[in-house]
Amino acid sequence: MIDTQTCLSRHLHPSIDISKWQRTVDLMSQLFDSACGTIVQFRQQEFNAVVASLNEGNFLQRDSSWPWEMKSFCRTIIETGEGLYVRDAPNEDKWKDADPVKDGPVRSYLGMPITWPDGTLFGTICVIDTKSSDYQSNQIELLEQFRDMIDADLRMMFAYEEIKTLALTDEMTGVSNRRGLKVLGAQRIKDAKRFGLSIGIAYLDIDNLKALNDEHGHQAGDVCISTLAQAMKNCCRENDIIARLGGDEFVVMLLTDTHDHLQVLCQRLENEFNRLCSESDILSDSGISYGYCCRHGNHPISLDTLIEEADRSMYKHKKAKKPEQYDTEAQ
Numbered sequence: 001m002i003d004t005q006t007c008l009s010r011h012l013h014p015s016i017d018i019s020k021w022q023r024t025v026d027l028m029s030q031l032f033d034s035a036c037g038t039i040v041q042f043r044q045q046e047f048n049a050v051v052a053s054l055n056e057g058n059f060l061q062r063d064s065s066w067p068w069e070m071k072s073f074c075r076t077i078i079e080t081g082e083g084l085y086v087r088d089a090p091n092e093d094k095w096k097d098a099d100p101v102k103d104g105p106v107r108s109y110l111g112m113p114i115t116w117p118d119g120t121l122f123g124t125i126c127v128i129d130t131k132s133s134d135y136q137s138n139q140i141e142l143l144e145q146f147r148d149m150i151d152a153d154l155r156m157m158f159a160y161e162e163i164k165t166l167a168l169t170d171e172m173t174g175v176s177n178r179r180g181l182k183v184l185g186a187q188r189i190k191d192a193k194r195f196g197l198s199i200g201i202a203y204l205d206i207d208n209l210k211a212l213n214d215e216h217g218h219q220a221g222d223v224c225i226s227t228l229a230q231a232m233k234n235c236c237r238e239n240d241i242i243a244r245l246g247g248d249e250f251v252v253m254l255l256t257d258t259h260d261h262l263q264v265l266c267q268r269l270e271n272e273f274n275r276l277c278s279e280s281d282i283l284s285d286s287g288i289s290y291g292y293c294c295r296h297g298n299h300p301i302s303l304d305t306l307i308e309e310a311d312r313s314m315y316k317h318k319k320a321k322k323p324e325q326y327d328t329e330a331q
C-alpha cells in the first residue's frame with residue numbers, strides 16, 4: 001500500500017513522470033498568463049509545492065512549504081473539498097487579511113482539489129496571480145482537465161504499488177515471497193555494511209506437513225503454514241524480513257550484533273508456534289525444525305549463500321529429530 005503521507009517532492013515515485021507535471025504547471029502559467037502554476041500536496045499539517053511553474057516572476061518554488069495554520073486558499077480547498085476561485089483577493093472581505101494577500105503578492109487564485117484513489121485529498125492544482133483575474137469558463141474547464149490528468153497519475157501510482165505488493169508478497173500468509181526477500185534483502189545487506197552489523201538468517205521448516213495433509217486434508221496443511229507465519233509475525237520486529245520461500249519453508253532475515261540472538265529468536269519462534277498449535281486439535285502435534293547462520297556485513301556474501309547455509313543448519317536439526325527417516329533416505 002502506498003503511504004499517502006510521503007512527501008512527493010522529496011521522494012519521487014517511479015510511476016510518476018514528474019517532468020510531465022512540470023510541463024503541466026508551466027503550460028498553466030502560460031495559458032492563464034499567471035505568475036504561478038503549481039501542484040500542491042497536503043500532508044502532515046503542511047502544504048508542499050510538488051512542482052511550481054518555472055516562468056520568470058514566479059514567487060513560489062518547487063518544494064516550498066507552508067503550515068496548515070496559515071490562512072491560505074489551498075487550506076480552504078482541503079476544508080471544503082471543492083474548487084475555489086478568488087478573482088480579486090485584496091478587495092474581498094474574506095481574503096484581504098489572508099497571509100499570502102496581506103503579507104505576500106497574491107491577488108487572484110483558482111484552485112481545485114486533487115484526490116487520492118481512496119477518496120482522501122492529495123492536495124490542490126492551482127493558478128495563482130499577482131494581478132486580479134477574470135478567467136472564462138473554458139479556462140476553468142481546462143484546469144479541470146489538468147486536474148483529471150493528475151488524478152489519473154495518482155491512480156496509476158496506487159495500481160503500481162498494488163502490483164508491486166502482489167508480486168513481492170505470498171498471498172496465503174501475507175509475508176514476503178522469495179522475490180520480496182530478494183528485493184528487501186538486498187537493502188538489508190547494504191545496511192549491515194553501513195552500520196557495521198551482521199546479517200542473520202533463520203530458516204524454519206514445518207515437520208511432517210505431508211502427513212498432516214494426508215490425514216486432515218490440504219486445508220489443515222494451509223492452516224498450519226499460516227500459523228507458522230503468524231508465529232513469526234508475533235515474534236519478529238518490524239524491520240525484520242519474514243518470507244515464505246515456498247511450501248512449508250520460511251526465513252527471517254534480520255540485522256543483529258550477536259550470533260546468540262538468532263538461537264534465542266528461533267527458540268522463541270518455536271515456542272510461539274507450539275503455543276498457537278496447542279490451541280487447535282488438528283495442529284496439536286505439529287512442530288518445526290530450524291537452523292540459522294550469521295555473517296558480518298563487511299564480509300561480502302550473497303543472500304542465496306546465506307539462505308543455503310541456514311537451510312543446511314535447519315536440515316541438521318531436522319535430521320537429529322528423526323535420524324531413522326533421514327538416514328534411510330540418504331542410502
Ligand SMILES: Nc1nc2c(ncn2[C@@H]2O[C@H](COP(=O)(O)OP(=O)(O)OP(=O)(O)O)[C@@H](O)[C@H]2O)c(=O)[nH]1
Nearest residue numbers: 205206207208209210211213218219221222247248
Ligand atoms: N497444505 C499445503 N501443503 C503444502 C503447500 N505447499 C507444499 N505443501 C506440502 O507440504 C509438504 C512438504 O514436504 P516436506 O517438507 O518435504 O515434508 P514434510 O512432510 O514436512 O516432512 P519433513 O519436512 O521431513 O518433516 C509436501 O507434501 C507438499 O505437498 C501448501 O501451500 N499447502
